[in-house]
Amino acid sequence: MNMLSVSTSAKHPSAALYLEKSGENDSDCRGVILFKRDESGRPHSVSLGALVDEVLDEAGLSVSDIDAFAVDIGPGSFTGVRIGVSFVNALAYSENKLVFAVPSLAALRNLASDEAKVCVMLDARNSNGYAAAYENGECILEPCACTQSEIMERFFDAELIGDAFDPETECDAALVILEALRTAEYAVSAAVPLYLRPSQAERMRKE
Secondary structure (H helix, E strand, O other): OOEEEEEOOOOOOEEEEEEEEOOOOHHHOEEEEEEEEOOOOOOHHHHHHHHHHHHHHHHOOOHHHOOEEEEEOOOOOHHHHHHHHHHHHHHHHHHOOOEEEEOHHHHHHHHOOOOOEEEEEEEEEOOEEEEEEEEOOEEEEEEEEEEHHHHHHHOOOOEEEOOOOOOOOOOOHHHHHHHHOOOHHHEEOOOOOOOOOOOHHHHHHHO
């Protein structure tokens, strides 16, 4: 299966392509991931199409050669998530293919081993966060909005991943592919952004 993935929830947008290569027998099958990230500071809406073109050109493929698409649905940048989800939904609709809708927190857990107890948390500012936790490959805390202190107290014994702990850590399209390959449960006809709390504009209106 050839899978094209994008991630736009973090500061730097990225695109990745999973190519399933096969040899003379099934035991020779191996996955190859081509990856591109844009660190120019250009808006995600400007750079995303070029990133996708780059990975497809490197593989010598076109969009019609893609068997499935994957996208980072957040949490993260409200605008970034909308850009990525809309972009991938349009491609999948035009090609009549499925989308793997992958939460950014789930994608980030692939930085740890499957056997580890892992807490993933993104910094939502003002001591708030978005968090999820996993143990032995299973989700033990569904993605949620939280305060950073409550999560760190609850999961003090876990491996800690995310920009709440390391500002240089961010979700990317290669991690989205690794997570999408874990389970068919992410496969949908169209992705929907995962918003765990109202946007800043919505909160300001209520105030």
